Amino acid sequence: MRIHDWRRVSAGAFHHFHNAWITHLCEALNAGGLPKNVYALGEQQTGDFGPDVVALHWGFQDLSGSPPYELPPGADFDGGMVALAEAPPRVQLAVESGEETEYYFAKRRSVVIRHSSDDRVVAIIEIVSPANKHSPERVHEFCGKAVTALKQGVHLLVIDLLSNTKAAADGMHAAIWEELLAGNYTAASDSPLTLASYCAKRPVKAFVEPTAVGRDLIDMPLFMTPTHYVSVPLATTYEQAYAGVPQRWRFVIEK
Numbered sequence: 154m155r156i157h158d159w160r161r162v163s164a165g166a167f168h169h170f171h172n173a174w175i176t177h178l179c180e181a182l183n184a185g186g187l188p189k190n191v192y193a194l195g196e197q198q199t200g201d202f203g204p205d206v207v208a209l210h211w212g213f214q215d216l217s218g219s220p221p222y223e224l225p226p227g228a229d230f231d232g233g234m235v236a237l238a239e240a241p242p243r244v245q246l247a248v249e250s251g252e253e254t255e256y257y258f259a260k261r262r263s264v265v266i267r268h269s270s271d272d273r274v275v276a277i278i279e280i281v282s283p284a285n286k287h288s289p290e291r292v293h294e295f296c297g298k299a300v301t302a303l304k305q306g307v308h309l310l311v312i313d314l315l316s317n318t319k320a321a322a323d324g325m326h327a328a329i330w331e332e333l334l335a336g337n338y339t340a341a342s343d344s345p346l347t348l349a350s351y352c353a354k355r356p357v358k359a360f361v362e363p364t365a366v367g368r369d370l371i372d373m374p375l376f377m378t379p380t381h382y383v384s385v386p387l388a389t390t391y392e393q394a395y396a397g398v399p400q401r402w403r404f405v406i407e408k
Contacts, residue, residue: 154392156346157406158366160316164283166402171280174394175205178278181386182208188233188377191275204277204302208375211272234381235374242350242374242382246361250335276308276375278385286321295325296332302353303333308376309351310385314364317345325349326361333357348387354379 159167175195182193190210197207241247285295302309313325317340321328326349327338335357340347344363350373352358360374370391374382398406 154370154388154395156314156364156366156368156370157395158316159314159406161405162402166398167283170394170398171205171282173397174280174390177390177393178206178385178387181390182206182383185233186383186386188383191377205280206278207274208276208278208377209272210275234377234383237352237376237380237382242360243371244348244350244360244362244373246363247358248330248336248361249358250330250333250356274305274307275377276310277302278310278375279312281311281313281315281325283315285325286315286318289320292320292325292328293332296328299329299351300332303351303357304353306353308353308382310373310375311347311349311351312373312387313347313349314370315346326359330359335359348373350374350376350382352376352379352382 159170162170179193179195187193187208191208192211193206193208195206196203279295279299281295285291299309299311311325311329317324323338323340324345324347326347327340329349329351330336330338338361341363344365346364346366348362348364348371350360352360353376362371362373364370370388372384372387375385376382395403
């Protein structure tokens with residue numbers, strides 16, 4: 154499924170598509186896309202962060218407040234995952250943050266991310282919306298919450314298919330990477346959009362796929378542990394969501 158130019162539609166039309174995509178992502182993940190004892194919910198509040206999709210593990214409770222980088226002994230968490238060492242994600246870039254990020258993580262104060270239930274947050278998916286890139290304040294807010302999630306050991310997948318703005322000139326991955334003090338990322342003129350999966354180990358590792366309007370959407374990894382991930386079916390779920398876009402707006406997008 155090729156990526157569309159969402160600049161052509163109203164905010165309401167994109168919001169309609171955005172909500173449908175969240176639903177289909179959750180359906181796909183809950184229908185065997187996640188390992189046993191993990192499930193996905195759409196638009197859940199975790200602390201003060203409201204991600205689009207949150208993957209939760211219900212096999213045990215972790216109330217210690219420490220970053221959950223490893224699962225406790227006996228956790229049934231292996232089924233359906235891919236080992237990073239055996240099958241690295243097929244993306245164009247794989248980059249790792251450095252020592253400065255580690256120092257920053259150690260010093261940064263943040264809100265602990267918890268779900269309202271006792272089930273532990275493992276990973277989150279965020280589909281960037283126009284509001285997220287509207288102003289420097291909104292970009293900073295988005296990136297700060299993303300970094301907070303990573304600090305707490307929550308893996309992250311950010312889907313940024315919207316044209317870059319003055320507030321986010323190189324896209325959300327560049328802004329997140331800068332917030333992490335991990336270095337600079339400059340979006341290529343022919344690949345201004347980004348898909349970025351962050352493994353919340355220390356140091357943080359990012360798997361980035363630069364892309365553009367008109368290109369085929371690829372599936373991306375969503376890490377469950379620092380060493381294992383699942384493949385998120387972005388292409389098929391995007392196509393399912395797009396099928397529900399009103400013909401009035403599909404005509405505008407496709408002309």
